[in-house]
Amino acid sequence: MDYNAVHMFVTVSQTGSLSAAAERLGVPLPTLSRKITELERALNVQLLERTARGCRVTEAGSRLYDHASGGIELLQEAERTLLSAQTKLMGRLRLSIPQSFEPWWELLGAFQRTHPDIQVSVYSTERRVDLLADGVDVALRVGAIADDTVVARRLLSLRHVLVASPTLLGRLGNPAEPNDLDRYPCAAWGSTLEARPTWTLAGQVQQIKAAFTVNDYVHLRGRALAGDVVTEVPSFLVVEHLRAGSLIEILPDYPFPESPVHLVYRKQRHLSTIVRAYLDFCRYHLAIVEERCTLPPSTL
Template identity: 25%
Template sequence: MDSLGALNVFVQAAEARSFTAVGRQLGVSSSAVGKAVARLEERLGVRLFHRSTRAITLTPEGSLFLERCRRIFCEIEAAELELSQTRGHPSGVLKVSLPLVGMLMMPTLSAFMRAWPDIELDLDFTDRLVDVIEEGFDAVIRTGEAGDSRLMTRTLGTFRYKLVGAPDYFAEYGIPREPVDLVHHRCLHHRYPSTGKLEKWGLFDEAGAALGDIPRTAVSSAIEPLLSMAERGIGVAYLPDFAVVDRLAAGTLVSVLDEAVQRGGTFRILWPSSRHLSPKLRVFVDHMAETLFSGHLS
């Protein structure tokens, strides 16, 4: 058990890249963490970390040892989970980070909570880049590519963008037949709260050139106000299809220039690779993958 404790300290230090951070997590001093790692290095006869005043980094031997330790802990967790699954249903707190647009996933999240009432969702909505391991998240949902080798990932689904407006709006202003027609329309824009930049509308003319400046009638750092304004006939909005699919079906919004919109994205769920999928995380991952985009997204 003492050896497992030392391996745990090593894994946490390798993932956090800081003896101080690990000390805070374990309730001990950074020097105690450093001494535990030093004793492990002495016993193994290799140096596991390069140390500097600013940070610690793994040596090649340390990287190999880390992967082996992760497999060891995964096997231990798997054994524990096999036993725990015999005692009842998945339960406990599940801490998940979602992008701000994830607020539009609430119907799917609500369905999960009804299906698994013993699991408490702790949801953090933010567009900032979170450190999944350092900040203690069980999982994160994001768009784009997964660039952290410490994380496992599963694709939840793909989405496309759509240009939408209310039928009354298009009756008054006309339906744009090509992207350049948007210069005569009232356009509702999304600003990324993390950078302050406007989201670009992925529109291209017949020659394949990207559309230039688009008029601004309103700008919002959240998707929901744009959705509301578009539905109330204020203007045209550029929104992901999963955000508007129900309103398109109901007829309160209609889409235009579908052939000209050439941008989309992929949602992925990520979790620490050093952890075996717990029952609560497994049912959450399965639920999101099976239901988030079911029925209307490719």
């Protein structure tokens, strides 16, 4: 027995006409009519009587409807259950984000509250991971993307700022230009022990006599809050401190260049449902990050 044809017959019985059933099922009327005829031939009974107003179920058709309609409803309920389960995403999402990118922590928390059955594994690192070799689904990267093997979705731009505590500036005064930094204790981000750090201020590269270097911006923020140093940090790490006055942006007329922020994933024909859900969530909830990256007006 053609169970698809039985489904069509049940729908005709419920709607009272072939055309209404065809419209409900989204199939051409000739196809539905042919399938009903084939079902009648297979069962060797007449199921429907055509009338001027539509069609009427025969006695044999009524018996088939009584037995089949409940089964059709059970199948439809099973289909709805499966589709519902598919919308409830489950699985693992493997991410890479830069160290200390605090605003993204808030976004990830919101994502998991929306999709509690997705397990998120985050690899936090300063290096640019190899998505394939490191098994990463999506990476958050700051800076230009020069890799034609990946897709990069640009999200926003951010920049770094020079900051110092009011205590330090009260003792040494405010620098007026980059060359004045030579008389300030400076700390800088550095990925190697040998590298001499540089800051690009208003397009000009400034070599820094750093008293302290570390590859951890949170550590640099802590030294600035303690009143020990002038340092460079990403805007999102100090926005709240600048608003509260516990840190002050210095040399605002000599800004660092802006850096683009991208979500990066491998080129492939079909993205997984989980990866697509994450990418869409990030796009629609980007305000969580943007608010934390927006600098207040300088107080200098």
